[in-house]
Amino acid sequence: MSAPVKAFGITAILIVVLLVFAPIVALLTRTGVEDIPAATWPAIRFTLLQATLSALISVTLAIPLAKALARRRFWGRSVMVSLLGAPFLLPSIVAVLGLLAIWGRSGIFSDGLAYFGLGPLDIYGLEGVLLAHVFFNLPLATRMLLQGWQAIPSEHFRLAAQLDLAPRARFVLLEMPVLRGAVPSALLVIFMLCMSSFAVALALGGGPKSSTIELAIYQALRFEFDLAGAAQLATVQLVIGLAAAALAFRFGTDTLFGGSLEQPYQNWDKRRWPRLMDASILLLVVLFIGLPLIAILLNGVTGLMAGFPAGLGLAWSISVGIALVSAALALALALSLAHMIEASSSGTRIELVVMLLLATSPFVIGTGLFILINPFASPFELALPITALVNAALSLPLMLRIIRPALGRVDRNYGSLASGLGMRGWSRFRLLTWPQIKPELGFATGLAAALSMGDLGVITLFAPPDIQTLPLMMYRQMGSYQMDAAAGSALILVASSFALFYLFDKGGRHA
Amino acid sequence: MLELDNVVIEQGDFRFNADLKISPKQSVAILGPSGGGKSTLLLALAGFISHTGQIRWQGQDISALSPSERPISMLFQENNLFPHLTISQNVGLGIRPDLKLTKADRSLVETALKRVGLENRGQDLPRTLSGGQRQRAALARALLRGKPLLLLDEPFAALGPALRREMLDLVEEIRAEQQATLLLVTHNPEDAQHIASECVFVDQNKANIPVATDDFFTNPPPEFESYVGS
Incomplete structure (x- = not known):
């Protein structure tokens, strides 16, 4: 391992280790592990309940959807596969606004029900949280399962068609093995994501019956300034996160990114019922995902025509600034770590520490940092740098999963050649690694920037009243029932997130 | 002089031996069946895989040198x-x-x-x-x-016969100009006869000692005959 790789790598590892373990230490010194006050049990119960149900519903619905996508060729199929990628980049608070426009009190379904003298729907509470989580994670689960389907050798399908296997036998022989591999890891990944999806709980949950642990942390820190209570809650969140991560590590197969979702398999089944079934499933999902997106667009345009919300420019600049800083930081960390992992014999251990960032939810990191900083400085004054740092930490595991395989590929294909020629250090990076993995770097940086742009998480813990990011501003507008302004901000926010992703991704593939 | 002194390469179950000397400033063909260790031998010489024993060039042990420090240029089959x-x-x-x-x-x-x-x-x-x-x-x-040693790992295998001969001629000219030593891994006996003065037969995880090309083809080892199927 060359000296710069070592220096950069060790610095990056130190930063990650600090981010993972400093909050844990800070929390443990603040709280006794023995007593969990009775008042927090409902929050723990609700968190586990909603995450479990969200995972079960998403994956259950994803099975027929993935199957339909895997075996049908139809016009717009590739558009639909892209549509399934959209919720991943959609800022949660924007999605909530879109869902409310469809399913909310004054959404189109409530209007329709009112026509029959029924309704209106009320989705605040468990229903709303589940709805939003399924909206986000049904597409994710579908993509994970679809990759499993894609891995079935085409000969097997040909054989099944030749032998005219009954649907049941076909399911047992072909599809069961795929599902057995993909379902547990999909369940666990979605469970973990829903455990720590703060913005959804903030906007749609709340009240004593449907408060999550993170929401309780937020209340303890923001309204009661109860550091010990927040630390206790964060420790509980951390323990559950670690347990889920341990399970995911045990059962997980790495199917999140990679593989191609492009080609459907040849389907020889010409019976009408399955075709009708598949068509209706696909249509329902297009509506389920598409309608909120259309609502965001239309309401946003209407909202912006009514006038630009005050303070939008400043909030936008702050958000873009945070997004760029955190994406750059995440990129630097991910590149250093990826080099270190490739070059080091203890690479998997380094990777494991990084993956721990997934288990330590942003809120846990944020709470820990809050407690660490509080004795020395006002955490509220450091709101923006801390948000950028935590956002970088969040994107890091994802970026590493994209960049490390690319780096491995370059080493496999050209490593011997470059070493033989004596290319090393900075010139090897500049002349070989950078040009070769630029597409992956652009893609990963774009993801990090877009996710950071749309994040409504730790900023809520730290932000003083006069400073806001765009998602926070949107949330505050929703809270004061300025729905036009919120819709306008939402459109600007989602457009900026997608633009950031697009620019980096495009920049990586061209230029 | 290139000397391989009790060189042993182990990769999992695979074990390969080479103990031979190659005199400088000539072209040597390395022949033998697939999976016999031809490429492995070149990769070890170039320093890409580890081995025990000693590799010496002009009397100097180069076994511990990194690939770029070795007196070697290597051409791969592709991705050069x-x-x-x-x-x-x-x-x-x-x-x-x-x-x-x-x-x-x-x-x-x-x-x-x-x-x-x-x-x-x-x-x-x-x-x-x-x-x-x-x-x-x-x-x-x-x-x-x-570099005084030129290692070629079937670099022209994907080319047609006429083009391949043309490339071999070019390689041989350049080798002669540079007074270099050429080791050429090939599947094709014609390639060997075209430019090599000596042949090393690699089979059953072992490199045999070099034999003058004429002798090699007038009196080939029995394993070589079963390899070419004549």
Whole structure:
């Protein structure tokens, strides 16, 4: 391992280790592990309940959807596969606004029900949280399962068609093995994501019956300034996160990114019922995902025509600034770590520490940092740098999963050649690694920037009243029932997130 | 003199032995069936895989040297060029691995390209060149590096017979000009007869000692006969 790789790598590892373990230490010194006050049990119960149900519903619905996508060729199929990628980049608070426009009190379904003298729907509470989580994670689960389907050798399908296997036998022989591999890891990944999806709980949950642990942390820190209570809650969140991560590590197969979702398999089944079934499933999902997106667009345009919300420019600049800083930081960390992992014999251990960032939810990191900083400085004054740092930490595991395989590929294909020629250090990076993995770097940086742009998480813990990011501003507008302004901000926010992703991704593939 | 003194390469279940001497400034063909260890032998010589025993060049042990420190240039079967660098840049790497080329360096690159018949192609990217032209560019780079040992791992296997002979002639000319030693892994007995003065037969995880090419083909080892199927 060359000296710069070592220096950069060790610095990056130190930063990650600090981010993972400093909050844990800070929390443990603040709280006794023995007593969990009775008042927090409902929050723990609700968190586990909603995450479990969200995972079960998403994956259950994803099975027929993935199957339909895997075996049908139809016009717009590739558009639909892209549509399934959209919720991943959609800022949660924007999605909530879109869902409310469809399913909310004054959404189109409530209007329709009112026509029959029924309704209106009320989705605040468990229903709303589940709805939003399924909206986000049904597409994710579908993509994970679809990759499993894609891995079935085409000969097997040909054989099944030749032998005219009954649907049941076909399911047992072909599809069961795929599902057995993909379902547990999909369940666990979605469970973990829903455990720590703060913005959804903030906007749609709340009240004593449907408060999550993170929401309780937020209340303890923001309204009661109860550091010990927040630390206790964060420790509980951390323990559950670690347990889920341990399970995911045990059962997980790495199917999140990679593989191609492009080609459907040849389907020889010409019976009408399955075709009708598949068509209706696909249509329902297009509506389920598409309608909120259309609502965001239309309401946003209407909202912006009514006038630009005050303070939008400043909030936008702050958000873009945070997004760029955190994406750059995440990129630097991910590149250093990826080099270190490739070059080091203890690479998997380094990777494991990084993956721990997934288990330590942003809120846990944020709470820990809050407690660490509080004795020395006002955490509220450091709101923006801390948000950028935590956002970088969040994107890091994802970026590493994209960049490390690319780096491995370059080493496999050209490593011997470059070493033989004596290319090393900075010139090897500049002349070989950078040009070769630029597409992956652009893609990963774009993801990090877009996710950071749309994040409504730790900023809520730290932000003083006069400073806001765009998602926070949107949330505050929703809270004061300025729905036009919120819709306008939402459109600007989602457009900026997608633009950031697009620019980096495009920049990586061209230029 | 290139000496392999009790060289043993172990990779999992695979174990390969070589104990032989190759005299300098000539072309040696390495022949033998697939999976017998021909490429493994070259990779070990070039320092890409580890081995026990000693590899000596002109009496000096080079076993502990890194690939770029060894007196060796190696051409692989493919991927000899970086696809995102121009032909000139790819060749220029043979002079400066950081591509900080002086004007004199650049004219050396031009000369080398001319030598392999690629004048005016310097600004092109590798994908616009044919397979044979890409190997010519790689050869130009080896020429500039001027290492005394040239290892070729079936670099022309994908080319047609006429083109392959042409490339072999070019390699042999360059080798003679540079007073270098050439080790050429090939599947094709004709290649060996075309340029090699000695042949090393590699089979059953062992490299045999070199034999003069004429003797080798008039009186081939029985394993070689079963390999070519004559």
